[in-house]
Amino acid sequence: MIAEILREAWRSLRANKLRSLLTTLGVIIGVAAVIVMMAISAGTEAAISESIYSLGSNLIFISSTFSRVGPGERPQSVGGLVYDDVAAIREKIKGVAGVTVDQQASVTIRRGDITLEGVTLLGTTADYPVVRGLSVASGRYFTNTEVERVQKVAVLGKTIAEKLFGDEDPIGQTITVNKTQLTVIGILAEKGLVAGTDFDQIVYTPIKVVFQKFTPSQFARFMGNRVRQITVAVEPHANIDQVVEQITLLLVNRHNVSLDSPDFNIRTQADIIKARESTTATFRNLLIWVASVSLLVGGIGIMNIMLVSVTERTREIGLRQAVGATPEDIQIQFLTEALVLSLLGGLIGIGVGIAGSYLFGMVSGMRTVIVPYAIGISFTSAALVGVLFGYLPARRAAGLDPIVALRYE
Amino acid sequence: MNQDHPIIRTENLKKIYGSGEAQVNALDGITLTIQQGEFVAIMGPSGSGKSTLLNILACLDRPSEGRYFLDGIEVSQYSRRDLALIRGRKIGMVFQSYNLLPRLTALENVLLPIFYRREQRLSAEEARQRALAMLESVGLGDRAHHYPNQLSGGQQQRVAIARALVNDPALILADEPTGNLDSHASQEILELLQNLHAQGRTIVLVTHDPEVAARTERILLIRDGHLISDQSNDRRQPLVTPLASAQRTEPTVEAHHDR
Numbered sequence: 001m002i003a004e005i006l007r008e009a010w011r012s013l014r015a016n017k018l019r020s021l022l023t024t025l026g027v028i029i030g031v032a033a034v035i036v037m038m039a040i041s042a043g044t045e046a047a048i049s050e051s052i053y054s055l056g057s058n059l060i061f062i063s064s065t066f067s068r069v070g071p072g073e074r075p076q077s078v079g080g081l082v083y084d085d086v087a088a089i090r091e092k093i094k095g096v097a098g099v100t101v102d103q104q105a106s107v108t109i110r111r112g113d114i115t116l117e118g119v120t121l122l123g124t125t126a127d128y129p130v131v132r133g134l135s136v137a138s139g140r141y142f143t144n145t146e147v148e149r150v151q152k153v154a155v156l157g158k159t160i161a162e163k164l165f166g167d168e169d170p171i172g173q174t175i176t177v178n179k180t181q182l183t184v185i186g187i188l189a190e191k192g193l194v195a196g197t198d199f200d201q202i203v204y205t206p207i208k209v210v211f212q213k214f215t216p217s218q219f220a221r222f223m224g225n226r227v228r229q230i231t232v233a234v235e236p237h238a239n240i241d242q243v244v245e246q247i248t249l250l251l252v253n254r255h256n257v258s259l260d261s262p263d264f265n266i267r268t269q270a271d272i273i274k275a276r277e278s279t280t281a282t283f284r285n286l287l288i289w290v291a292s293v294s295l296l297v298g299g300i301g302i303m304n305i306m307l308v309s310v311t312e313r314t315r316e317i318g319l320r321q322a323v324g325a326t327p328e329d330i331q332i333q334f335l336t337e338a339l340v341l342s343l344l345g346g347l348i349g350i351g352v353g354i355a356g357s358y359l360f361g362m363v364s365g366m367r368t369v370i371v372p373y374a375i376g377i378s379f380t381s382a383a384l385v386g387v388l389f390g391y392l393p394a395r396r397a398a399g400l401d402p403i404v405a406l407r408y409e
Numbered sequence: 410m411n412q413d414h415p416i417i418r419t420e421n422l423k424k425i426y427g428s429g430e431a432q433v434n435a436l437d438g439i440t441l442t443i444q445q446g447e448f449v450a451i452m453g454p455s456g457s458g459k460s461t462l463l464n465i466l467a468c469l470d471r472p473s474e475g476r477y478f479l480d481g482i483e484v485s486q487y488s489r490r491d492l493a494l495i496r497g498r499k500i501g502m503v504f505q506s507y508n509l510l511p512r513l514t515a516l517e518n519v520l521l522p523i524f525y526r527r528e529q530r531l532s533a534e535e536a537r538q539r540a541l542a543m544l545e546s547v548g549l550g551d552r553a554h555h556y557p558n559q560l561s562g563g564q565q566q567r568v569a570i571a572r573a574l575v576n577d578p579a580l581i582l583a584d585e586p587t588g589n590l591d592s593h594a595s596q597e598i599l600e601l602l603q604n605l606h607a608q609g610r611t612i613v614l615v616t617h618d619p620e621v622a623a624r625t626e627r628i629l630l631i632r633d634g635h636l637i638s639d640q641s642n643d644r645r646q647p648l649v650t651p652l653a654s655a656q657r658t659e660p661t662v663e664a665h666h667d668r
Contacts, residue, residue, distance in 0.1 A: 004524060015512050324525040325493060
């Protein structure tokens with residue numbers, strides 16, 4: 001019986017192929033839109049959290065919050081993180097795998113007849129590779145002693161090393177950075193592009209070298225040994241909340257500020273991901289609303305066409321009633337047609353959506369991830385649309401008086 | 410089929426449209442009985458109420474007053490749903506304009522009443538065999554897979570008759586079955602109906618054509634909602650226009666022409 005009803009519905013939809021297809025267009029677009037948009041937002045989300053995690057795991061970011069100053073006022077000399085906080089955290093907090101701080105400058109590098117302009121020179125402490133998840137391919141990273149002694153050494157990113165030295169072994173060689181000569185002591189393993197930073201295109205050097213040689217003097221004077229951000233890597237099994245609490249207490253103490261208005265701000269990686277996710281969730285909800293409107297319009301299209309169909313087929317309805325179809329039979333027939341129409345649109349929409357997601361990913365270079373529950377949601381709402389908007393036309397068909405219907409021209 | 414009761418029995422059937430000043434009595438008390446195996450024509454000028462009567466007999470409509478027993482069952486107050494079910498079970502209808510569904514083949518058109526059957530449902534194959542047998546019985550076994558627009562008018566009407574027969578109804582109701590056909594096709598259809606009658610089917614047809622009525626056994630004449638003549642039709646006698654011979658009125662029918 002069900003098979004026969006479905007076949008009946010399929011047949012009458014096939015009788016008007018173009019019209020049926022155009023009718024389902026709204027649903028197709030709605031469903032495809034849901035899937036593509038969910039794929040884009042899921043892809044973006046995955047890319048974001050992946051890049052945040054690939055900075056290194058279990059990170060705590062401490063940043064300075066300077067007290068607000070009005071225009072023309074001199075910033076207060078107190079407040080904010082200082083370079084010595086790094087050493088304090090490393091020594092006094094348990095469960096810390098590494099603490100680093102960095103200061104960067106844009107420099108020109110020369111070696112022989114090769115000149116590279118606009119290279120990022122990154123001053124760090126010895127813990128930097130641990131915190132950022134970098135590993136040394138050959139040679140070694142500099143030590144904290146070398147940082148304190150302002151040793152003019154450099155560790156090269158993989159790409160920079162290749163550009164400057166080609167096949168030669170760079171260890172022990174000298175490069176000229178602006179006007180300062182640095183000795184290469186190590187090469188990092190390939191890391192690639194992470195969160196918009198290409199770690200292979202960077203020259204690493206002790207942070208105090210950057211402070212002394214590569215920071216514009218005015219800025220250096222103003223900043224003193226103040227730093228903007230300290231990054232702490234927590235040991236894998238340590239309780240990150242406890243570490244945050246200890247650091248907070250330590251810094252409040254050191255800076256002599258109250259807990260209620262600290263001059264720094266501590267965020268964990270999880271906080272950042274959560275914040276990002278809430279942004280993408282807002283975006284996603286908006287997209288879902290847009291897609292819902294599209295589905296609604298699609299549903300109205302189906303209702304419209306079904307009403308036309310009922311009018312066109314008045315005689316058929318009359319005849320079916322004359323040969324024994326009850327009002328429910330007629331209602332079920334038209335409801336089934338609307339449902340088949342919308343499910344068909346749903347299926348095509350899923351196909352279009354999946355293909356569209358891949359295509360969009362390929363063309364735009366953005367990552368897209370097909371979300372299974374998006375397919376489920378959109379297909380279910382397509383079915384719902386069919387039942388909802390098929391109901392009125394089906395009721396109208398079922399309510400036709402067979403005598404009037406049989407005489408309808 | 411039960412022989413103890415007539416196929417059709419009506420008691421003082423009335424159908425009233427509108428109310429007050431605009432009230433129209435389309436049927437004004439029709440009492441009639443049609444026995445198993447009869448071949449009856451209902452005649453009358455347009456507006457006489459014969460279509461209204463046919464609709465009620467076909468269970469497409471309900472009388473305003475009076476009672477209607479179809480095959481011994483009183484259906485006068487049936488709901489729409491029950492009327493639909495009884496139509497499928499007891500009545501085969503043939504229309505002037507055939508009313509075949511153009512999207513379906515002849516075979517599928519004949520299958521339609523089986524599709525809506527609630528009791529003794531047949532398997533798909535049984536249903537197909539039965540529909541095919543019906544098409545063969547009307548001489549269209551070789552046209553089963555043709556669409557209506559590939560068939561002549563006479564052939565379409567024969568498909569419609571096969572459709573009317575497929576659920577083995579107690580009563581076949583034909584509304585001007587030859588109205589759209591040329592004389593040759595009309596003869597074929599009338600012969601087919603006569604054959605069915607000879608096989609014991611009960612057939613009631615509505616017509617305004619005396620020649621068609623002459624092929625039946627009994628002619629009921631309706632005028633102004635009244636049954637004014639009920640006459641058995643001896644086919645050996647030359648054709649008598651029913652209007653001219655409409656003297657004898659059924660005693661149960663009140664004759665008041667004061668409207």
